[in-house]
Amino acid sequence: MEPIPPFTLNLRSYGLQADEHRHDHAQLVLPLAGRLLLDIGGRERLLGQGQGAFVETGMRHTQVAHERNRALILDLDPHQVPLPLLERLAARPFLPIAPAAWRLVDYMGLVLQGGPATTGQLQHWVPLLLDQLAQQAPRAVSRLTALLARVQASPEAAWSAERMAQQACLSTSRLHALFRSELGTTPAAWLQQMRLDRVRDWLVTTDRPIAELALAAGYADQNALTRAMRRATGSTPAALRRAARGSA
Structure with a gap:
């Protein structure tokens, strides 16, 4: 070789x-x-x-x-x-x-x-x-990594910056500082993106109803999910699913 x-x-x-x-x-x-x-x-x-x-x-x-x-x-x-x-x-x-x-x-x-x-x-x-x-500071990343894994495992939970900080044994201001330095974003923006990523993955890989996916990802209902996805991407869950199936 x-x-x-x-x-x-x-x-x-x-x-x-x-x-x-x-x-x-x-x-x-x-x-x-x-x-x-x-x-x-x-x-x-x-x-x-x-x-x-x-x-x-x-x-x-x-x-x-x-x-x-x-x-x-x-x-x-x-x-x-x-x-x-x-x-x-x-x-x-x-x-x-x-x-x-x-x-x-x-x-x-x-x-x-x-x-x-x-x-x-x-x-x-x-x-x-x-x-x-x-x-990149390993201690800070390690603490955030454990928190992010916990949130990703239960995206449907009522997560807030305060609850995330409590779970990570941090003050809310310290949590925001770690998110800014390590991820370049805020807890709320990261949570929103993670939930939308999860929904997009489910839309492509499953046939579950969109209303069910919305609740599983932590949205109040399908309308709330649709509004969030349209703001972030300019598209809707139904349109994304149609496009993915057409591409496949």
Whole structure:
């Protein structure tokens, strides 16, 4: 097998076919447009902009998308990644990308639309990106990660910033500060996006009635869901389901 270069950067899009595979290098998956459903060693997450995933060497994984998408894929020689960062990424493969790092990711994606990156560009970009990832405070992210997992497990619950703060043993102001620094958003905006992402996934993958999906995602009724989705996307749940089925 030919040796792989230390860094390889590509733009890729994915479809409905879940192609399970492994490879001899580590990989960062960074969605630039649309959303990807990733399964990494049995751990599954729907990712969009401002989020990333790390696939360690030899780990089984799949990527599936139910909408048009584009992702920045960084293939890495694991020996070129600092061991503490490598271990942390392997232990927590789904990660929020801090605003400073995301600006770099977005810039790299724009440049790659015009053609492949040069060796010189990669030698500047990749260490800077890894350095940004290494600087993300693990304690704060770990505390938020536990909270986010709890909210995602029960999206129908009556979540508020105050209740989230109580669950995370934080003050409300501290919770807002962590959301701003780690996710670049607010608790309310994150909750709204998470609920809409969950509904969109259900619309594509299930035949459950829309009114039932609205309640399961934490909306008062189907009308409330429709208003929220129209504000966020300009479309409606029914239109999204029709489009997904027509595409399939």
